[in-house]
Amino acid sequence: MKQPGHQRASVDTLRSRPRARVLVIGGGINGLAVFRDLALQGVDVALVERGDYCSGASAASSHMIHGGIRYLENGEFRLVKESVAERNGLLKIAPHYVKPLQTTVPIFSTFSGIVSAPLRFLTHKSGKPEERGALLIKVGLALYDSFSRDGGSVPRHRFLGRKKALAALPQLNPALKYTATYFDASMHDPERLALDVLRDGLDSGPHARAANYVEAVGFDDGAVRLRDGVTGDEFAFQADVVLNTSGPWTDLTNSALGQPTSLMGGTKGSHIVLDNSELLAATGGREIFFEHEDGRIVLIYPLKGKVMVGTTDIDADPSQPAICTDDEIDYFFDLVKHVFPTVPVGRGDIVYRFSGIRPLPGHGDLEPGFVSRDYRIVPSTLGQGTMLSLVGGKWTTFRALAEHLSTETLQLLGMPRTVSTAGLPIGGGAGFPTTDAAMQVWLTDNSREVGRARALQLIERYGTRATALIEELAEAGDDRLLNAPDYSVQEIVWLIRTEHVVHLLDLVQRRTSIAFTGEATHALLAELAALLAETLDWELGQAESEVDTAAEILRTVHGVQLNSRQVGAGA
Ligand SMILES: Cc1cc2nc3c(=O)[nH]c(=O)nc-3n(C[C@H](O)[C@H](O)[C@H](O)COP(=O)(O)OP(=O)(O)OC[C@H]3O[C@@H](n4cnc5c(N)ncnc54)[C@H](O)[C@@H]3O)c2cc1C
Known part of the structure; x- marks a missing residue:
C-alpha cells in the first residue's frame, strides 16, 4: 500500500503514548458507542479500527432503527422492549439522522401462522414459518404499541381492509386482504451518525484517541500488537481492559490475540438500491415491510430519492468478503413483483448494491431468521488484564449496549459512572x-x-x-x-x-x-x-x-x- 505524504495525526496520538486504561478494538457502531461512553466518563480510552470507521456490518444495515416487531415471535421481549425505548430515545437525541418511518405491512391471509409462531418461541424449533396472518400481526402490533406507551414518540398502528388499503397504495398486489401500518424509525445516514458518535468521544478531551486503518494483529509481552494499515508499521499498545468489538470478526480477533473462541455464527444480508421513479411513487413514501413467500421478512424502502430493497439471511464465513450475488438480486426482483406486480424493475435500475455479515452468535442448526438478535458480553483474561468480547448488538440498541459494556468496564477499572448517555444529544x-x-x-x-x-x-x-x-x-x-x-x-x-x-x-x-x-x-x-x-x-x-x-x-x-x-x- 502507498505511503501518505506525512504521518497520520490520529496514529501519532497512539504511538506517542502507547498505553491507555481501555483499548477498544473495532470501530463499528458498537465500538464507537462504547468509546464515546467511556470518553464521556473521562476514561483514558483508545480505539482502533482496521478499515474505515463504520465499514463492517454497520455499513450494511437496512437503515432501520426499529423495535424489531419480528423478534416478538422468537420470544425476545427484553430486546424488543429495549429496542423500542432506544428508538424513542434516538428520535430525540439524534433527530438529524433518525426520523419516524411510516411502515406498511401488506397481509395476504387472516389466520395463518397463529399456531406456529407461539409454538416457535416456546420451542425455538427451526423450520419454515407459516405465513404470518392478520390476527398474528395484530397481536404483535398491539404488544408493540404497548412497549411504546411510555415513550409515546410514534403513533399507534392502524389496520385497513383491502379496499381502503388499495386506495392508499394503488399499486399494491390486489390479492392482499389487509394492510397494517405502524411507525418505526429510519436512519438515513448511518455512516454519518457513526462519525458523530466518534466525534463526541474525541471532543471530550485528549484522554480519548482513535485511529482508523489500524488493526489489532497480536498480543505479546503484555501488549496488543497494532499494525498501521497505511504504512505497515507495527507497534505495541498496553491497556488494562481490552474490548473486542470486532462484530462478525470477534472470533478472528480473539484468535489473533492468542485467545481462540467460537462465539460467532454470522449470517450475510444484502441490499440493492434502485433508481426507479415508478417504484418510488408506488411506496407512497412508506417502508413496505412484509413476509416474502419463503417466510423471510423483507423490505422495499424509499431512501434519498432511490428505493432500497433487501434483505437476505444466509450463513456466512467472515474471513471471506460479503458480496451481493446475482441469485440475491433475482430474489429481490421476485419480492418486488410479489408486492407491486405491475411495477417494472430491471437490473439497469440498480445503482448500488451492498452486503454485510450480521454479528450473530453461533446457532447450530437453528434457521438464521430465528437466531437471537440480543447481545451478550463474554469476559476472558488477557495477559495481566481483562478482555470483554461483545457478541451481537444491533444498530438500534447501540447506545444502551454501550452503556452496559462501559458499566462493566468501569467496574473493572474501579471507576464510577459520571454521565449517562440516555437523553444526551449526539x-x-x-x-x-x-x-x-x-x-x-x-x-x-x-x-x-x-x-x-x-x-x-x-x-x-x-x-x-x-x-x-x-x-x-x-x-x-x-x-x-x-x-x-x-x-x-x-x-x-x-x-x-x-x-x-x-x-x-x-x-x-x-x-x-x-x-x-x-x-x-x-x-x-x-x-x-x-x-x-x-x-x-x-x-x-x-x-x-x-x-x-x-x-x-x-x-x-x-x-x-x-x-x-x-x-x-x-x-
Ligand atoms: C444485512 C443487515 C441488515 C441489518 N439491518 C439492521 C437494521 O435495519 N437495524 C438494526 O438495528 N441493525 C441492523 N443490522 C445489524 C447491525 O448492522 C449490526 O449488528 C451492527 O452494525 C454491528 O455493529 P458492530 O460495531 O458490532 O460491528 P461492525 O460494524 O462489523 O464493526 C466491527 C468492526 O471491527 C473491525 N475489526 C475487525 N477486526 C479488527 C481488528 N483485529 N482490529 C481492528 N478492527 C477490527 C471491522 O473492520 C469492523 O469495522 C443489520 C445487519 C446486516 C448485516
Missing part, C-alpha cells in the same frame, strides 16, 4: 430544530453567508454541526464541485481535515452518500482524489492509484459501472 443532534418554526429561526441565523437553500441542505446533511462548516465556508468560499454540484470544494476539504479521511472511498462511501445514490463517476473520483492529494499532501501518483482502487472496489463489490452509472448484472 453530535449535530444537539440543538437541532425539530419544529418548522425552530428550523426557520435556525435558517435565518445561519443563511447570511451561504443562502437559505444551502443552509438547509447543510443542516439536513450534518445537523447543527453545519454551523461550524458554514463559518468556514464564509471565510474560505463555497465553490461547487464540477462533477457533484451538491457538494462544494471547501465542504469536502472540511470533511477530509476533520473526519480522519484516509482513502478516496472513505469520502465517497461514508463521509458522503455519493456511492449509495449512484452519483459516482470517473470524473468525480478524479476531482475528489485531487482534493485529497492536496489536503493530505499525497505523493505523486497516489491520486491516480486511489481512483483505480476505488473504481475497482465499486465495480467488483458494489456492481457500479462508473461511466454508465449502472450496475452490471454479472459484476
